[in-house]
Amino acid sequence: xxxxxxxxxxxxxxxxxxxxxxxxxxxxxxxxxxxxxxxxxxxxxxxxxxxxxxxxxxxxxxxxxxxxxxxxxxxxxxxxxxxxxxxxxxxxxxxxxxxxxxxxxxxxxxxxxxxx
Amino acid sequence: xxxxxxxxxxxxxxxxxxxxxxxxxxxxxxxxxxxxxxxxxxxxxxxxxxxxxxxxxxxxxxxxxxxxxxxxxxxxxxxxxxxxxxxxxxxxxxxxxxxxxxxxxxxxxxxxxxx
Numbered sequence: 001x002x003x004x005x006x007x008x009x010x011x012x013x014x015x016x017x018x019x020x021x022x023x024x025x026x027x028x029x030x031x032x033x034x035x036x037x038x039x040x041x042x043x044x045x046x047x048x049x050x051x052x053x054x055x056x057x058x059x060x061x062x063x064x065x066x067x068x069x070x071x072x073x074x075x076x077x078x079x080x081x082x083x084x085x086x087x088x089x090x091x092x093x094x095x096x097x098x099x100x101x102x103x104x105x106x107x108x109x110x111x112x113x114x115x116x
Numbered sequence: 117x118x119x120x121x122x123x124x125x126x127x128x129x130x131x132x133x134x135x136x137x138x139x140x141x142x143x144x145x146x147x148x149x150x151x152x153x154x155x156x157x158x159x160x161x162x163x164x165x166x167x168x169x170x171x172x173x174x175x176x177x178x179x180x181x182x183x184x185x186x187x188x189x190x191x192x193x194x195x196x197x198x199x200x201x202x203x204x205x206x207x208x209x210x211x212x213x214x215x216x217x218x219x220x221x222x223x224x225x226x227x228x229x230x231x
Binding site for chain 1: 148150157158159160161162165169205209216217218219220221222223224
């Protein structure tokens with residue numbers, strides 16, 4: 001149990017375009033999902049906390065208008081990178097926390113974004 | 117906010133030896149400390165975690181110790197095997213407030229187990 005999927009696993013886009021990444025909890029309901037970004041050989045940096053039915057909470061330095069997060073249901077959160085630039089190229093990973101289990105986070109497999 | 121430091125950044129051990137990775141945290145409100153193993157290009161996988169109400173936890177070859185007074189916690193891997201080679205991250209999370217708590221990750225330790 002506790003499986004989290006992400007789609008797509010890899011995406012290449014041109015500079016200036018937008019890319020949407022989906023994060024799904026497959027066998028549990030997630031009231032909270034988290035979005036992380038990981039540059040090569042670096043740690044995971046939390047970008048935002050996504051709560052179902054409410055606005056996401058962004059970490060300091062993360063532009064909310066550039067990284068749009070929508071948590072429309074208890075099993076789906078989406079991250080849209082708008083007007084992508086080469087410096088947005090990174091590994092984006094989501095995690096989901098089951099309802100009523102505030103400590104546990106289950107990670108998705110990640111999405112490798114390359115902006116050309 | 118929370119700040120988690122992790123040492124060493126790289127660690128090379130011979131197969132069968134032990135490996136120790138140490139982390140310190142800054143926020144006294146943190147009370148959950150998980151450790152993750154991440155292989156190249158893969159998702160982080162939880163290998164062990166500890167909550168602030170205990171000082172030590174063990175699961176087969178892996179153990180974690182926590183010193184809340186000093187605000188540090190450590191991962192111990194005994195009888196290391198080549199498949200233990202990966203990047204290990206510690207993390208800290210603040211006191212539960214009824215909703216999921218965000219994790220602050222350490223900088224990672226690249227462990228290499230040589231034959």
